[in-house]
Amino acid sequence: MPNGLVLYNYELDDSCYRVRLALSLLGLTWQSVAVDVFPGKEHLSPPFLALNPSGRLPILRDGDLVLHGTEAIIAHLARAHDPSGKWLPAQGPEFAAVMQWLIFSAHDLGVTIAAREHSLFATSGNEASLCAASSKAIRIMDDHMTARGFAQAEWFAAGHPTIADIALFPAFALSRDFGIDHDEYPALRRWARRFRVLPGFKTMPGIPDYH
Amino acid sequence: MRVQDCWHPVALSHSIEAGSSAGTRLLDRELVVWRDNSGVAHVWEDRCPHRGMKLSFGFVRGDHIACLYHGWQYNSGGHCQYIPAHPALEVPKTIKVQVYPAHERSGMIWTTLPENPAAVPEDDEPVVPLRSLYLGCGFDAAIEALSACRLVPFASDAPAETTVSRVTDTLFAVSCAQDRLLVGVQAISTTRTACHLSLCGPAQRYLGAGQIHFNDWALQLRRAAEQAPAAQAAPDRDVA
Numbered sequence A: 001m002p003n004g005l006v007l008y009n010y011e012l013d014d015s016c017y018r019v020r021l022a023l024s025l026l027g028l029t030w031q032s033v034a035v036d037v038f039p040g041k042e043h044l045s046p047p048f049l050a051l052n053p054s055g056r057l058p059i060l061r062d063g064d065l066v067l068h069g070t071e072a073i074i075a076h077l078a079r080a081h082d083p084s085g086k087w088l089p090a091q092g093p094e095f096a097a098v099m100q101w102l103i104f105s106a107h108d109l110g111v112t113i114a115a116r117e118h119s120l121f122a123t124s125g126n127e128a129s130l131c132a133a134s135s136k137a138i139r140i141m142d143d144h145m146t147a148r149g150f151a152q153a154e155w156f157a158a159g160h161p162t163i164a165d166i167a168l169f170p171a172f173a174l175s176r177d178f179g180i181d182h183d184e185y186p187a188l189r190r191w192a193r194r195f196r197v198l199p200g201f202k203t204m205p206g207i208p209d210y211h
Numbered sequence B: 001m002r003v004q005d006c007w008h009p010v011a012l013s014h015s016i017e018a019g020s021s022a023g024t025r026l027l028d029r030e031l032v033v034w035r036d037n038s039g040v041a042h043v044w045e046d047r048c049p050h051r052g053m054k055l056s057f058g059f060v061r062g063d064h065i066a067c068l069y070h071g072w073q074y075n076s077g078g079h080c081q082y083i084p085a086h087p088a089l090e091v092p093k094t095i096k097v098q099v100y101p102a103h104e105r106s107g108m109i110w111t112t113l114p115e116n117p118a119a120v121p122e123d124d125e126p127v128v129p130l131r132s133l134y135l136g137c138g139f140d141a142a143i144e145a146l147s148a149c150r151l152v153p154f155a156s157d158a159p160a161e162t163t164v165s166r167v168t169d170t171l172f173a174v175s176c177a178q179d180r181l182l183v184g185v186q187a188i189s190t191t192r193t194a195c196h197l198s199l200c201g202p203a204q205r206y207l208g209a210g211q212i213h214f215n216d217w218a219l220q221l222r223r224a225a226e227q228a229p230a231a232q233a234a235p236d237r238d239v240a
Helices: A014-025 A046-051 A070-081 A092-107 A110-121 A127-150 A163-173 A186-196 B139-148 B209-227
Strands: A005-009 A030-034 A059-062 A065-068 B008-012 B020-026 B029-035 B041-045 B059-061 B064-066 B080-082 B102-105 B108-111 B127-135 B162-166 B171-176 B179-187 B193-200
Touching (some): A005 A014, A014 A110, A014 A163, A110 A127, A127 A163, A127 A186, A127 B209, A163 A186, A186 B020, B008 B029, B008 B127, B020 B059, B041 B102, B041 B108, B108 B179, B139 B171, B139 B193, B139 B209
Parallel strands (some): A005 A030
Antiparallel strands (some): B008 B108, B102 B108, B162 B171, B171 B179, B179 B193
């Protein structure tokens, strides 16, 4: 399959959802290959470790390119497949802000992924400390969007949605899966309402179709 | 007045857009705050009488809120009007959500829990929304941090004294030179408190730079409240 996009996907995975959102919001067509992560642990089998030795999904194949790492994948999709250039601004403060929030997604929101997996799949971890650290990370996002509101800005990194918004949306939208309600994050609630009406938006299990 | 009998702020008006809902807690009771499409705010018990699902997970259509589980629709009086699984059924009047009074004042949505609520304080003035702060401390620790805070004036350059006064049991005013902030304090539980903040004055004075100025102060207040020793212990209390 040298041409076309192939996503190695697990439907319940927060990180795979970020890539599905990026593909869909960019208006791309792709083929999805279902991977039996739970309970099959297929992502840890030799064929998948050959694609990503870290043993994590998502993995994207784009022609001859095989890529892992959620933020790298969505950055590649935006750079290679978004002729408008808006989803990943090329330079300046908007590029820098997108990078900052992509790294926040990869680093600070790792704990939300761990909290959700602990809650859904009984993976290891201390529930109270995962929950406390997740609340802290989500509060940082809410504080940022509160401040953005004072500048009449509706999106995380630019005057329009970027892949930063795509990378950050799932952790908030799925937070009830790991016991964090949306009560205390008014700026993120408003942002999520805007995000949900973007053309190409998709839900996943845990995110209601109606809102 | 006992704390149960007060009017309590449960959200900044600005945070609840038309056609949306949010959950919150007041004195450990779960509430849904929602705004219908015509702009009227409602405060209800956050529980669908059918299966106990939180109505704040649901969705607002017109002047109804519907439960996410089975789509039961409730009118603004809290009565169930329509059950999608039984479209021809005239729904019994007994299927009703507990509805609390809701009033908007000082840029905040207020409610009260008793059967025969006290009169709503009448005073109102034009405000600019600032933000809500959610604090990991009890009501008393929040008030203590608020009382100790110092404002840097925005509307004038001269240094000035900060005064903190209690307008009602749950509403405080922080003044400094020409600036006046209203702080509605919501007792979520014995260990969590929300402060809803509005700036008194015209929009052209505070929108943008003024909001950013006082947002910095709000974040300092949150740090102070959460670091204070009193944040660790906060027993049940009545407001004097």
